[in-house]
Amino acid sequence: MNWLNTFNWGVIAMDGLLLIGKLLIAFIAFYVARAIGRKVISQSFTKMKKQRNISAGRSHTLEKLTVNILSYVLIFILVTFIAEMFGLSPSALIAGAGVVGLAVGFGAQGLVSDVVTGFFLLLEKQVDVGDYVTVAGLDGIVEEVGLRTTQIRGFDGTLYFIPNRNITDVHNHSRGNMRALVDVSIPYEENMDETIKVIQDACADLGDVKELIKEGPDVVGVEDLTTSLVTIRVIAKTENMHQWTVERHIRKVIKQAMDEYKRSKEEDN
Incomplete structure (x- = not known):
């Protein structure tokens, strides 16, 4: 030692x-x-x-x-x-x-492909943080765009890390106005003209969400026929990311208007 x-x-x-x-x-x-x-x-x-x-x-x-x-x-x-x-x-x-x-x-060709794809995603402004997109079969909000991966937050809260080489198609839903679409199914025996008028009048008063609407809502007419129901379609153009709010409000006012319409018919009878 x-x-x-x-x-x-x-x-x-x-x-x-x-x-x-x-x-x-x-x-x-x-x-x-x-x-x-x-x-x-x-x-x-x-x-x-x-x-x-x-x-x-x-x-x-x-x-x-x-x-x-x-x-x-x-x-x-x-x-x-x-x-x-x-x-x-x-x-x-x-x-x-x-x-x-x-x-x-x-x-390491995959890594090189990630970097090259990420570079063009940024250069061509295909996506930005906060955009609602569909990429690699996933829907969500862009949280980060990097040279190797793109982070998408799903609507259920899941954070997806997508290698840029897997992004072959980009569906950007945040570039321009979005469409709010509501289908209303009614029985065959209902009067079509009166029902369409009730729905259109209901859509004319949407309260606070009216500011989110760029065009419409308009009743475009009968969309589908089944053995027992007639489907009437309502369409509106809304601001980005507000189409779901407008759709929910349209369904609400239509339901209230239809209930009132049925009550008035019962009282007349």
Whole structure:
């Protein structure tokens, strides 16, 4: 055990403490730089949105992408700094990474496809944060658009991470007015002309949701016939993401109007 006495434990302890101190400083600097960078980016995009009249969704999309790029850059700098602390040459690491990257590059075509697809999604403004879209067979609201994945929040609360290479078709439901469609089924014996008039009159008074409607609602007529029912269709054009609210309100006023119509007929009889 005499060989243990050959070590200068004081120097080793001091070097260890210095190494730990440097690591702490590096991580603190990383988090501080990231926090400052996020704040600067947020303020910059807020000003840009006002000065260049950029939509809120587009501004939020680019802001999140810029924050992600900043994080990647800071992580690379942190790793390089730590490598230098342990006596490793960053240039040697980069060269080694290049060789390894070349070796695995043929198996990383999916990643390259993700990045290329993500780039064109952003360049062509196909989707923005907050848009209601259908992509890869999923419906939801876009929460983040990155160079590798796109995050979609489903209406049941599920957050989907979709690799960009799987996005072959984009159905963006938030570009322009949306359609509110309501079908009303009534018995054959009802008078069609009177019923259509009752429905149209009911749709003329929609209260607060009237501000959400851009066109209509209009009764387009008989849509379908079955053995016992006649289906009458009502259509309106609404603001984005408000079509469901308008549809629910139209159904409500039609139900109330039809009940009143039936009561008045019973009283007349």
